[in-house]
Amino acid sequence: MMREMVLGLEAVLADGTVIRAMNRLIKNNSGFDLKQLFIGAEGTLGVITRLVLRLREKPARQDVAFAAVPGFDALAALLKHMDRALGGGLSAFEVMWPEFYELVTTPPAKGRAPVPHGSPFYVLIESMGGGSAGDGALFQSAFETAVEDGLVSDAVVAKSQAEVAAIWALRDDVLQAARWGLPFVFDVSLPIADMQAYVEQVKAGLRACWPGVRAYVFGHMGDGNLHVVISPQGLPSDARAAVERIVYAPLQQVGGAISAEHGIGLEKKAWLPISRSPAEIALMRTLKQAMDPKGILNPGRVF
């Protein structure tokens, strides 16, 4: 998480006070950790003017595999297996539901399918680590065990940087979904155990309203973060509120988040009570009132 990379910062408060919390230390429990107030607050409590970021050693080695997975249970077991076997080296576990995979591997998309269509799930697995010889062997042996255990039904392991780039390009080719007009794009987060049912519920909800709707789901499953991309083709021009309700409402009962990465801003403000209780929102207001009583910092955002 980016928050974990921030060691210190400088922020200007609503009254002009400059808070110089330019901590460079990894461990510092000397009073409140004030920087946390400003990270992710979308500029409503202060204006961040400087940052101290933690740097980490650049990984010397990158291993990538792309796999077809026979079901959701196998997908969750595969994540758990690779996470444990790689001992901290798992750097990406990017799941694609079949509609997304077929979209980005079928012309006019330029991507080629590394494994045939027809599976319920696909996943890009990446490990990053040090450069010693033993490292590739670790990825190879972890992945082979997964294949032997039936967690993977078909797979390729990238053998060159070009193959790594081609596999990542599939994951990144989200613009294919914009072929029929600017899509609705969502960034939600929920427990892994609830993901399969959630996606089915969203798809069913959309189809109930608009039978021919195109909905694509992919995401950073290791982080619990899914992106739902819905084409506007065939939807009425005022569909946004209904689409949002279909995507957001089921998150409440599973403790999901309406924004995993991108914040609330203006667009998601009305849906904040899906993810946060009245007491939490009241405490946010207490903080806002204490730190910006005139409401001059990014007014109207978040809540």
Place this chain on the structure above:
Amino acid sequence: MMREMVLGLEAVLADGTVIRAMNRLIKNNSGFDLKQLFIGAEGTLGVITRLVLRLREKPARQDVAFAAVPGFDALAALLKHMDRALGGGLSAFEVMWPEFYELVTTPPAKGRAPVPHGSPFYVLIESMGGGSAGDGALFQSAFETAVEDGLVSDAVVAKSQAEVAAIWALRDDVLQAARWGLPFVFDVSLPIADMQAYVEQVKAGLRACWPGVRAYVFGHMGDGNLHVVISPQGLPSDARAAVERIVYAPLQQVGGAISAEHGIGLEKKAWLPISRSPAEIALMRTLKQAMDPKGILNPGRVF
């Protein structure tokens, strides 16, 4: 850091409001991250009543080496080298200054010296990772490269769980310093580049006051965290304030922290301005006033 393991929490505010922020998600940017307010605030902003902790896969493998290091530059280079080579697997880099090492490896201490006395620094290096065969080879090859590069002058690599335990027991035998009465124990944090000069300055400051003083330094160098342990023998009974000044004052100019792990409480309150500016402390007071206007939560602590 423990903070990074906390996904959610429940806290009771001063007015009795229960904040249920029991988030189970890794990524959640839906409004302010309120849990950060309570973590490390020592109960002054709310009483934490429940926690959601992130679990990680238990490492299947542990590799441990103990090394004598010829100088501080080599020590810093060794940390950087092992961190990069192990690709995220470095789990401990526990440095001992020679006084500490000699204390815990000389009778009546029960520990035996894994490498001879006489070096300027010693370090316990640990890697944790997955259980595949390639993993031990990664540690072995990373450590051998360090030896070849002259970063290590003498070393042992633990070959059994008993040897791992014996090496860790040295690091954990802090009680040896209590032989001459309850010691002053400090928990400071500072940039690695400033550590050598800082420790020399503290030792010189102590010796200038009390020539025969016993001071022992060890710490989690990878985290920038040092522990300074000073025996009271031969010091006047009112030495505490002078000892604290010698240990804390040099931290201010290097951006150090008077408390890396253990908080401020009552004992370190007077020294908080070493680590935090007047504007930061004023903002802490603003938060305290907004959330606990009657000052009933852990009164008198922190600032």
